[in-house]
Amino acid sequence: MTPLELSWGWVPGVCEGPSQAPVLVPARPLSALEDAIRPALCRPPCLVQFSGGRDSSLILAVALRLAREEGLEEPVACTHRYPGLEEADEAHWQELVAGHLGIRHWERIEVTDQLDLIGAAATPSLERHGLLWPPMVHARHFDFSMARGGAILDGEGGDEVLGPGRMAAVSALLSGQLGPGRVLFKHLAVALAPRSARRAVARRLYRREVRPPWLRPDAWRALESAVADDFAGEPLDRRRGLVRHARLRMVALFLANSAALAAEHDTLDVKPLLTPGFLAALGAAGGWLGFPGRTTAMTSLFADLLPAEVLGRSTKARFNRSAFNVHSRAFAAGWDGGGVDEELVDPEALRNAWMQEEPNALSFGLLQAAWLAGHPR
Numbered sequence: 001m002t003p004l005e006l007s008w009g010w011v012p013g014v015c016e017g018p019s020q021a022p023v024l025v026p027a028r029p030l031s032a033l034e035d036a037i038r039p040a041l042c043r044p045p046c047l048v049q050f051s052g053g054r055d056s057s058l059i060l061a062v063a064l065r066l067a068r069e070e071g072l073e074e075p076v077a078c079t080h081r082y083p084g085l086e087e088a089d090e091a092h093w094q095e096l097v098a099g100h101l102g103i104r105h106w107e108r109i110e111v112t113d114q115l116d117l118i119g120a121a122a123t124p125s126l127e128r129h130g131l132l133w134p135p136m137v138h139a140r141h142f143d144f145s146m147a148r149g150g151a152i153l154d155g156e157g158g159d160e161v162l163g164p165g166r167m168a169a170v171s172a173l174l175s176g177q178l179g180p181g182r183v184l185f186k187h188l189a190v191a192l193a194p195r196s197a198r199r200a201v202a203r204r205l206y207r208r209e210v211r212p213p214w215l216r217p218d219a220w221r222a223l224e225s226a227v228a229d230d231f232a233g234e235p236l237d238r239r240r241g242l243v244r245h246a247r248l249r250m251v252a253l254f255l256a257n258s259a260a261l262a263a264e265h266d267t268l269d270v271k272p273l274l275t276p277g278f279l280a281a282l283g284a285a286g287g288w289l290g291f292p293g294r295t296t297a298m299t300s301l302f303a304d305l306l307p308a309e310v311l312g313r314s315t316k317a318r319f320n321r322s323a324f325n326v327h328s329r330a331f332a333a334g335w336d337g338g339g340v341d342e343e344l345v346d347p348e349a350l351r352n353a354w355m356q357e358e359p360n361a362l363s364f365g366l367l368q369a370a371w372l373a374g375h376p377r
Contacts, residue, residue, distance in 0.1 A: 001133055006369055007219050007344040009212065009362025011133050011250040012226035014233070029301050032281035033062045036272035040151035041072045043268055047147045048154070050077040050097075050106075052090035053317065054298060054310060055155025055162075057097045059272055061305040063153060064101055075153065076105040078146065080322075083110060087318040087358075093310065100307050107146075115139040116325040117364055118371045125261060126372055133253045135364040136323050137261060144265040151268035156254075158273050160245055161282060162297045165238035165290035166191050172292035195232045202231035212362050214350035216343065238290030239283030246279055324359045324367070331371055339373030340366055 005011050040046045041063060048060045060077055067074045077098070082088040098106060113119050115136070118126070122138035132138065143152060164171075169187035172178035190201055206227050211220055230248070235241045245251060255274060262269035272278060282297075283290075291297035298311040332354035337347040345366065353363050 001131055001365065003341050003344060004219060004222055005133075006131065006365050007215060007341060008223045008226075009360075009365055010223060010227065011253060012223075012230050013249045014230075014244060015247045015249055015252045029278060029281040029285050030062065032275070032278040033059070033272050034066050035277055036270060036275040037063050037066060037153060038070075040153050040268055040270045041067050041070075041075060043151045044073045045147060045150035046073070046075040047078045047107075047143070047150070047152045048075045049143060049152065050079050050094065051155075051317065052079070052093035052097060053155065053158075054294075054306075054313060055158030055273060057093070057155075057306055057310055058158070058298070058302055059153050059155045060097070060103075061101055061302075062272075064103070065305070074104055076107055077103050078143065078152075079106065079108045080111045080115075081108055082319070082322050083112070085319075085321050088322060090317050093313070096307060097310055100310075111322060113325045113327060114142045115319075115322050116327040117323050117367055118327045118331060119325065122368075123371075123375070126368055127375060129261075131365060131369055131372065132257045133250065133365075134257075135368050137254065137257050138368075139323065140258060140261060141265070144262045144267045144269070147262075147267045148265045149267070151270060152262065153270050153272065155273060156271045157245075157251070159294075161242055161273055161279060162291075163294045164292065165241050165286075166234050166236055167238065167289045168292050171286075171289040174289070175292055175296070177292050177296070191236070198232040199228040202228035205231075210362075212353070212360060214346050214353055214363065214366075216346060219344040237288040238286055239280075239288055241290070242279040242283045243276075246274060246276065318358070320358050320361050323361075323364060324354070328354075328359075328367055332367065335370060339370035 001011060037059070046063070048056065048063055050056045050060050060075070063075045066072070079094055081091070114121055116122065116139065117135060119139065121142040125138040125141055169178060169184055169191060173184055178184055190198065193201070203224050206224055215223065235244060251274065255271065259269045285301060286297065291300065295312045303311065332351065335351060340347060340350065350363060350366060353360050354367065
């Protein structure tokens, strides 16, 4: 990450270079998921990171069905439980999915400080590699070590690729989910606006919803411009938008860094929802408009895999406090203000952000930078 990206907690932009090779689109997105998951099942032990959310439940359901159909060793569902963190409690959803799928191998692990940004799993990796995107990737050594010699699957990326695209409002109108009115016209106006107008809309939105309080004015203006460019650059055609998503720098760096750290444990790291084959199949299924929304996509494509209650759920767990845990809080409490670029960051405002009950995830890289300044590689 550049100093600006570190201060922002955000990696904007699209990777340059030639587009990926054409992908042969399977008949169904489900087939593409199976193709992505099969190599992991063929390399046991295969762990599925199963939180109980829609994405991880979908990956677990596909992996189990594929293993049973093809006579492969069934994967192990690996679930983190967070005592004392009410916002991360998904036990109800986990039990509902587990009962529906008939899970035979389910590891439930009580997590306290294991996933801390500067905990025992993360700090050796920080000292070896330095700052990586995303900051929480260092703590994944905790999970990769459990799959040593095998493979690990997760549902990363589902919010973005299964969610609505730029023309979702039109898709919702045509499907009868949204009628003519102010909401539709507002979405249409933004979707069809020229790039400069879309950038202006994004600037207003991010200024109101995203602005980190620790950023100096110049650093904020640069971030505001970068994220507005990303927003304005989304194609009208959802199929092209899905291909572009995989080329976003934040996605490409996440995939590369996660795979590299997994390889240190001889573990194959697979994120089926972000594979080119699945994105191509999903784009073909939704057409150029894309699906109206997340629930429509899930129920249209995977209704036979999970309970309707799971496919249509609107709640989502939060895990910030599991990452900003006892070690991070102790460090933040005694922090001397060093290790950050004061031309970009206001140390006192950053300290206040760290002292919040649920710290802002955009500040996590700065915490690791401050810690690393006192623990050089």
